[in-house]
Amino acid sequence: MQGSANLNVMIKAARSAGRSLVKDFREVENLQVSSKGAGDFVSKADITTEQIIREMLMEARPTYGWVGEESKPVEGKDPTRRWIVDPLDGTTNFLHGLPHWAVSIALEHKGEIVSAVVFDPAKGELFWAEKGNGAWMNDMRLRVSGRSKMIEAIFATGLPFGGRADLPETLRDLARVLPACAGVRRWGAAALDLAYVAAGRYDGFWERRLNSWDMAAGLLLVKEAGGIVEPLHPEGNALEDGEVICANEALFNRFADVIRAA
Structure with a gap:
């Protein structure tokens, strides 16, 4: 897999977050039958996962800005770049034990998305792209469908x-x-x-x-x-x-x- 240094950081963060979410996801089925339910647990999983991603990305690129679902936005010292992160897209699926959810990380530069990672840990599918270098799933090049009707x-x-x-x-x-x-x-x-x-x-x-x-x-x-x-x-x-x-x-x-x- 060839990508920029930024993309490699993003992939590493997405995989780390994915491992944490998979562990939490295994608990959801048991929590479904409890009187309290799984909602509080999943909310904590969401927040914890964002913290994992944020720490890894901001340690690697401390001058970049930050926008995440579970935390306040941060204006970076470099005003041209910011991370845009959803630590758990598909929270309701996760809550109900449905294995269709993902970690989403994007890098914006001067108002344009230039690097992207969407990781589906439940299926082992890592989607990634960089501007001008195509889109990929794991090591397979992606193309939109050829249907015309x-x-x-x-x-x-x-x-x-x-x-x-x-x-x-x-x-x-x-x-x-x-x-x-x-x-x-x-x-x-x-x-x-x-x-x-x-x-x-x-x-x-x-x-x-x-x-x-x-x-x-x-x-x-x-x-x-x-x-x-x-x-x-x-x-x-x-x-x-x-x-x-x-x-x-x-x-x-x-x-x-x-x-x-x-």
């Missing part, structure tokens, strides 16, 4: 939960997309959804109300695998707005037209 395509998204206000929009999206494609999947981890687009497993992905750490690494994976990534609203900014759409080149325009039809 909407009716043969599978897309991924997230579904609002807990009474979120964007439920009507998402239901309208589904009403337009489902008749036009082979299916829509909702697996509950945006970082892996994007990695799967990069790997050609999904043909496209869209979602609203994401955080930057949910998708920062995944966006670069898709781009480096040959996909097209845009904000849901063309004049917007995906990382800032939390809304994104992506697909392979052959499908993107038709897919985007369907989603943006509202």
Whole structure:
């Protein structure tokens, strides 16, 4: 595996975090049947994992900034670079004992993601990319799918939960997309959804109300695998707005037209 010094640090941190999460994940099934439940335990696992990643990254690059899900952002002495980290993407899956969750680490330079790691410890899949050097899973080069017919395509998204206000929009999206494609999947981890687009497993992905750490690494994976990534609203900014759409080149325009039809 050839990568920059920064990428190697990111991979090392992701693997270390993954080992910690796997140990915690083994406890979740037992906690499911307790009266207290697994929620508190998983919250602690999330926080502990972020601490592991943060210590490793900030020790290696102490001047870089930091944005993480479980801690306050830090402005680095080098204002052009910052880490964007989700220590456990797919927390609800983790909580319910579902082996579909990941560690996501991205490096931003001057407002652009330049290095990315998404690690799925449960399946042993390490997705990584650097700007201009392609996207990879373990030692295999990734390419987005070659499908060109909407009716043969599978897309991924997230579904609002807990009474979120964007439920009507998402239901309208589904009403337009489902008749036009082979299916829509909702697996509950945006970082892996994007990695799967990069790997050609999904043909496209869209979602609203994401955080930057949910998708920062995944966006670069898709781009480096040959996909097209845009904000849901063309004049917007995906990382800032939390809304994104992506697909392979052959499908993107038709897919985007369907989603943006509202």
